[in-house]
Amino acid sequence: MRRPHEKNKVADWDALKPLKPSYALVGNVDLVVIRQSDDEVSVLCGRCLHRGALLADGHVEGNNLICGLHNWDYSCKTGICSYKPSERLKRFDAWLADGGAWVNEEDIVEWERDNPQPYNRDAYQELYADPRGTPLEPHVGYIQHLGANGRGINSAAIFAALSRQVAEDAIIAVDVGNNTYSFGRYFECASQPGLMSGYLGSIGFSFPAAMGAWAVTQEDDPRFKGR
Numbered sequence: 001m002r003r004p005h006e007k008n009k010v011a012d013w014d015a016l017k018p019l020k021p022s023y024a025l026v027g028n029v030d031l032v033v034i035r036q037s038d039d040e041v042s043v044l045c046g047r048c049l050h051r052g053a054l055l056a057d058g059h060v061e062g063n064n065l066i067c068g069l070h071n072w073d074y075s076c077k078t079g080i081c082s083y084k085p086s087e088r089l090k091r092f093d094a095w096l097a098d099g100g101a102w103v104n105e106e107d108i109v110e111w112e113r114d115n116p117q118p119y120n121r122d123a124y125q126e127l128y129a130d131p132r133g134t135p136l137e138p139h140v141g142y143i144q145h146l147g148a149n150g151r152g153i154n155s156a157a158i159f160a161a162l163s164r165q166v167a168e169d170a171i172i173a174v175d176v177g178n179n180t181y182s183f184g185r186y187f188e189c190a191s192q193p194g195l196m197s198g199y200l201g202s203i204g205f206s207f208p209a210a211m212g213a214w215a216v217t218q219e220d221d222p223r224f225k226g227r
Contacts, residue, residue: 010043010094011101021065023056027109028117030127031092032056033101034065034076041101043094044079048072049087051130052119069177071201090115123148159186168192171217173209176202 010024016035023046024031030046032055044065046055053069060066064073064082073082079089090111094103118131159182166172168190174183176197183194195213197205 008102008105009100013099019060021056029108029112041094042076043092043103045090155182156186163188171213173206175206
């Protein structure tokens with residue numbers, strides 16, 4: 001066993017709650033630390049392979065670590081993704097000693113050389129930037145560029161304008177994630193009913209929900225007709 005040094009310590013053992021993901025940073029690599037039992041700890045690369053979300057913000061179900069953004073799941077012990085087994089989080093050697101959980105910093109720095117991390121903690125969105133986007137979101141990069149250079153539009157201003165413009169009998173369909181957060185925080189609801197999903201993985205919910213709301217307005221039901 002390597003002799004631990006202070007620079008390798010990722011958590012005080014007593015501060016780790018069983019099966020509660022904890023955040024650590026070594027070099028420029030975000031880590032997720034999981035206390036699995038009284039004498040076992042797992043340390044994995046702390047970024048989801050889907051969109052780069054911090055896995056320390058997720059939770060553990062059974063033997064799997066669940067990403068809090070889109071519910072991708074990874075084995076706490078191996079890092080293998082149950083949803084897509086070809087994907088695997090890097091698992092770093094970790095051990096317990098002197099009341100702490102330890103890793104070898106050299107191993108992590110060496111891994112980072114082959115896997116450079118795109119997160120700038122001093123820039124716009126800091127730890128929570130999404131440098132990837134998806135083919136379904138071709139404008140994510142441009143939107144982040146505008147925000148980083150002071151040319152973005154604050155979500156509070158957008159929802160303040162919507163609060164003034166949306167009819168009181170409108171049926172509002174709201175997507176998941178930041179859309180739901182901003183809507184709930186900034187939109188001043190009058191009497192508009194809302195359609196929302198309680199499932200984090202249901203991205204794109206608002207479009208079919210809006211189609212369903214439109215279809216209802218074509219019926220003779222006086223509660224909805226003509227909206």
